Amino acid sequence: MPREHRLLVTGANGFVGSWLQRELETRRLQAGVDLTVLTAGHGGTSDLSADVSDKRQAMALIETSRPSAIIHLAAIAAPSDARKAPDRAWDVNFHGTMNLAYATMELAPDACFIFAGSSEAYGASFIEKVGAPVNENTALKPMGVYGATKAAADMLLGQLAYEGLKTIRFRPFNHTGPGQTDAYVVPAFARQIAEIEAGLRSPTLSVGNLSGFRDFLDVRDVVRAYADAALGDPAPSVLGKAFNLSSGRPTQIRSILDLLIELSGLRVDIEIDPQRLRGSEVPTASGQNEAALAAFGWKPEIELRDTLNDVLADWRQRVKSR
Numbered sequence: 001m002p003r004e005h006r007l008l009v010t011g012a013n014g015f016v017g018s019w020l021q022r023e024l025e026t027r028r029l030q031a032g033v034d035l036t037v038l039t040a041g042h043g044g045t046s047d048l049s050a051d052v053s054d055k056r057q058a059m060a061l062i063e064t065s066r067p068s069a070i071i072h073l074a075a076i077a078a079p080s081d082a083r084k085a086p087d088r089a090w091d092v093n094f095h096g097t098m099n100l101a102y103a104t105m106e107l108a109p110d111a112c113f114i115f116a117g118s119s120e121a122y123g124a125s126f127i128e129k130v131g132a133p134v135n136e137n138t139a140l141k142p143m144g145v146y147g148a149t150k151a152a153a154d155m156l157l158g159q160l161a162y163e164g165l166k167t168i169r170f171r172p173f174n175h176t177g178p179g180q181t182d183a184y185v186v187p188a189f190a191r192q193i194a195e196i197e198a199g200l201r202s203p204t205l206s207v208g209n210l211s212g213f214r215d216f217l218d219v220r221d222v223v224r225a226y227a228d229a230a231l232g233d234p235a236p237s238v239l240g241k242a243f244n245l246s247s248g249r250p251t252q253i254r255s256i257l258d259l260l261i262e263l264s265g266l267r268v269d270i271e272i273d274p275q276r277l278r279g280s281e282v283p284t285a286s287g288q289n290e291a292a293l294a295a296f297g298w299k300p301e302i303e304l305r306d307t308l309n310d311v312l313a314d315w316r317q318r319v320k321s322r
Contacts, residue, residue: 161240
């Protein structure tokens with residue numbers, strides 16, 4: 001008989017959570033997987049409402065859901081938001097993860113705890129590596145609040161693995177796709193292009209630093225890794241480990257912008273907006289992905305051009321429906 005999967009997804013209403021729900025529903029329908037998905041988040045259409053930074057609510061969430069696996073996405077996810085409200089970022093990203101992990105060990109000890117960490121945890125190590133892709137043994141040296149909260153939670157889970165927590169820690173690199181807010185670079189460009197196309201703004205794109213290189217993924221590739229981990233039967237050698245989700249091919253931000261402009265067919269001017277510039281920029285950030293391939297058979301499948309085309313189409317639709 002196929003194993004029953006009872007998955008708890010925290011942060012289910014967010015950008016990544018929404019795509020993960022679609023991925024899991026596709027698996028349930030196509031593969032006939034015996035799958036129940038319980039969503040947890042603030043408001044929206046979540047099955048369960050919980051603030052994971054509250055220890056009692058985190059305990060109640062695990063007790064109520066009785067999961068076979070937890071995919072923990074709940075976070076203050078935009079680095080700019082974490083920078084503006086560091087107390088809240090630490091409460092949710094670190095203490096929320098700690099609360100859920102301990103609740104899992106106590107109330108659902110057989111459940112697999114899948115953590116959506118971040119490549120931001122590597123921070124200064126990217127600079128020290130001088131553009132070379134980092135692997136999972138590279139030191140975590142975060143340079144911002146968001147990266148620090150994710151690095152701390154990542155290390156906590158690694159430690160709890162020695163105490164029996166069945167955890168898998170993912171470190172996804174920059175990922176984008178339809179539905180992402182314009183707090184991130186790709187949708188920020190796409191929104192402006194869609195507004196120019198619709199005649200809602202002058203043909204001038206306002207941008208930040210375009211010189212950096214980043215390892216971009218499609219969100220649909222990222223959630224595929226989360227689903228694989230949750231629905232698979234991970235080997236003991238996989239549990240407790242960290243895995244980069246990356247392409248290993250850094251792309252310059254300027255190239256992303258150029259490709260979006262090419263896809264639009266527009267002629268535009270570009271101006272640097274000092275408000276969009278951030279301090280302590282990492283010149284190049286990319287990661288090796290061999291570990292995820294070996295453990296889960298995972299590698300990115302969606303071409304960057306296709307991702308950008310979809311993001312642009314999404315913003316055209318959003319601008320049109322205003």
